[in-house]
Amino acid sequence: KAGVTQTPRYLIKTRGQQVTLSCSPISGHRSVSWYQQTPGQGLQFLFEYFSETQRNKGNFPGRFSGRQFSNSRSEMNVSTLELGDSALYLCASSVDREQETQYFGPGTRLLVL
C-alpha cells in the first residue's frame, strides 16, 4: 500500500506570497492532519480534517487554512508568507477516530526569503 505523499517536496517563496501544499493520504484513510515543524518549536499541530470537515485546529493565525476533498486528499494554504513560516510542513493520515495511529508523509520544506 502506498504511503502518504506530499507535493511539492521543496518550495522557495518570498515574503508576502502565498503557497498551497498538497497531501494524499494512505488509501482508505479518511483523517488528515497537518503539522509545522521548526527547530525551535518542534512539531506544532495546524489542523485536522475528516470527511471534508475540519475537526480541530491548532493555535495558528488565520493565514493558515486548509481543506479536504471527497477523495480525502487535502491541501493547506498559507497566505501573506512571513519569514517565520519557513519550516517543514508534515501531513499525517489515519483511518478514523478509533484507529487513530497516524502515518506521516515525507513533508514539504518551505523556505521564505
Place this chain on the structure above:
Amino acid sequence: QKEVEQNSGPLSVPEGAIASLNCTYSDRGSQSFFWYRQYSGKSPELIMSIYSNGDKEDGRFTAQLNKASQYVSLLIRDSQPSDSATYLCAVHSGTYKYIFGTGTRLKVLA
C-alpha cells in the same frame, strides 16, 4: 507547563546498551500514546503505540505506560548506531488532536 514534556538530550549510550526515553503529559484524559523516530531531514516514523497501563514489547523496543503518573517511556535494548535519531512522544486526547513533545535526541556510540 507544556502538555507533553521530553528531555531534549542528547542522550548518549554505548552500542549494545539499553536506551531509556521518557515522556510526561498533562492531560489526564489522554487515551493513546505513540513513539515516533525521526532521522535528521526525514519525517517521523511510527515505532510503537500503547493504550493501556503496563508494558508493550515489539522486538528491541518496549513501551511502558503509567496513566496514574502520567508517564510513558520507551526502552531500546541492544542499542545500535542506526538507532541514533530524535524520538518523539505523542499523546492523543480523544479530541481529534495530537500533542507532540519536542523530542529526545539519542546518540548511540559505536
